[in-house]
Every structure is written in C-alpha cells, then in structure tokens.
Amino acid sequence: xxxxxxxxxxxxxxxxxVTISCTGTGSDVGGYNYVSWYQxxxxxxxxxxxxxxxxxxxxxxxxxxxxxxxxxxxxxxxxLRAEDEADYYCCSYAGETPWVFGGGTKLTVL
Amino acid sequence: xxxxxxxGGGLVQPGGSLRLSCAASGFTFSSFVISWVRQAPGxxxxxxxxxxxRGDGTYYADSVKGRFTISRDNSKNTLFxxxxxxxxxxxxxYYCAKRTSPLSPSFDYWGQGTLVTVSS
Numbered sequence: 001x002x003x004x005x006x007x008x009x010x011x012x013x014x015x016x017x018v019t020i021s022c023t024g025t026g027s028d029v030g031g032y033n034y035v036s037w038y039q040x041x042x043x044x045x046x047x048x049x050x051x052x053x054x055x056x057x058x059x060x061x062x063x064x065x066x067x068x069x070x071x072x073x074x075x076x077x078x079x080l081r082a083e084d085e086a087d088y089y090c091c092s093y094a095g096e097t098p099w100v101f102g103g104g105t106k107l108t109v110l
Numbered sequence: 111x112x113x114x115x116x117x118g119g120g121l122v123q124p125g126g127s128l129r130l131s132c133a134a135s136g137f138t139f140s141s142f143v144i145s146w147v148r149q150a151p152g153x154x155x156x157x158x159x160x161x162x163x164r165g166d167g168t169y170y171a172d173s174v175k176g177r178f179t180i181s182r183d184n185s186k187n188t189l190f191x192x193x194x195x196x197x198x199x200x201x202x203x204y205y206c207a208k209r210t211s212p213l214s215p216s217f218d219y220w221g222q223g224t225l226v227t228v229s230s
Contacts, residue, residue, distance in 0.1 A: 003154070034214070034215050034216070038155070038217075045220045045223065046147075046155065046217075047220075048210070048217060051214050089154060091155070091157075091217075093215040097157075097169075099157040099215065101156060101157060102154070103154045
C-alpha cells in the first residue's frame with residue numbers, strides 16, 4: 001500500500017488560510033469517508049484534528065476543517081496562528097491494509 | 111483520563127528481537143481496536159499493526175508481516191508488539207494508538223512513544 005501524497009510544505013501569514021491536500025486512490029481516500037488528520041509539533045505525540053473527513057473532536061478549534069473530493073482530501077486551517085505551525089499528516093482507512101498515512105506536510109506560519 | 115504508556119524500546123542488533131508493551135488506562139480497553147504506528151527519525155507516520163478488541167483479529171503492514179506479532183491481554187489492559195528479524199529500517203519511535211470508535215477508524219489517543227534503535 002503506497003503512502004498518500006501530501007505537499008512537503010505550505011505556509012501562510014497569521015490570519016490567513018492555508019489548505020493541505022492529501023491524494024490517494026479509489027482504494028483508500030476515494031473509497032471511504034474515513035480520512036483523518038493529525039497535528040504533530042516537534043518532539044510531541046500526534047493529535048487528532050479531523051476524523052471521518054470533516055468531523056472535529058471536542059476541543060479542536062473550528063478554524064480547522066476537512067473536506068474530500070474524489071481521491072483527494074483537504075485540511076483547511078483558517079485564521080492562522082503561530083501555534084498552528086507543525087507537521088500535519090492525513091490518514092485514510094484502506095480496507096484490507098487497513099490504514100495508510102500521508103507523508104506529512106510542514107505548515108509554517110510566516 | 112485516557113492514558114497509553116509504551117515501554118520496552120531500546121537498542122537491538124540487526125536480526126534481533128524486542129517486545130514492546132503499551133499499558134492502557136482511563137477507558138474500557140477490551141472494547142477498542144488498538145494499533146501500533148511508528149515514525150522513523152525525521153520521517154512520517156507509518157501504520158504497523160492493529161488488533162481487534164477481542165484479540166482474535168490481527169492486521170499487519172506488508173513491511174512487518176511475518177516478523178511482527180501484535181497481541182493483547184485484556185485482563186491487564188496491555189497491548190504488545192513482538193518484533194523479530196529486526197533491520198535498520200525498523201528503527202523508529204513506536205506509538206500505540208487507540209481507535210476512536212467502532213464507527214470511526216481514526217486514532218483519538220496516542221501514547222508518548224518508545225524508541226527502537228536497530229544497530230550493530
């Protein structure tokens with residue numbers, strides 16, 4: 001099972017919005033509404049930010065939103081704040097595998 | 111409060127074996143699928159293995175199939191990962207991660223990780 005494709009890096013100024021894409025295939029992203037996103041600060045444990053494509057766990061700011069179209073899922077961070085600077089990973093359920101992660105995207109707040 | 115606490119990591123020679131443990135608390139351990147996810151130094155996350163709540167269903171990434179065995183002891187709220195025939199490519203921080211719910215195959219809680227280094 002190949003890893004999902006994410007951009008290596010994205011950046012934005014405080015207050016702006018950025019979108020991170022996550023591209024898979026019909027066997028993972030496109031086949032299930034089970035994409036999740038994780039935030040990881042350096043040296044820290046991953047934190048669930050979005051699950052089931054567009055649901056937010058309790059305590060995650062509504063500045064974080066998720067969507068999906070075909071084989072590509074997206075995470076949008078609105079109203080960028082300094083503390084949003086981190087690595088972000090997408091993950092999709094993939095049936096028999098059954099989980100596959102993306103390679104990760106470094107979000108830089110300028 | 112949900113807690114997952116990994117242990118058992120360390121330095122092991124290529125071809126060697128190691129057993130990781132993950133002690134869980136703060137939730138009904140026997141009701142949830144638990145996975146191992148690893149992260150090589152400076153690299154991304156990689157799902158490694160998962161086990162269903164009863165312990166009679168296991169799943170593995172192709173890269174570890176036949177070398178790693180996941181198991182659990184629901185009476186002790188503990189997850190295990192027996193690793194054998196280790197290579198340098200297995201060097202990583204190993205996290206245990208709890209599945210969010212039967213309806214959502216995401217991971218809502220993660221342990222702090224335990225580092226496995228395979229080197230001579």
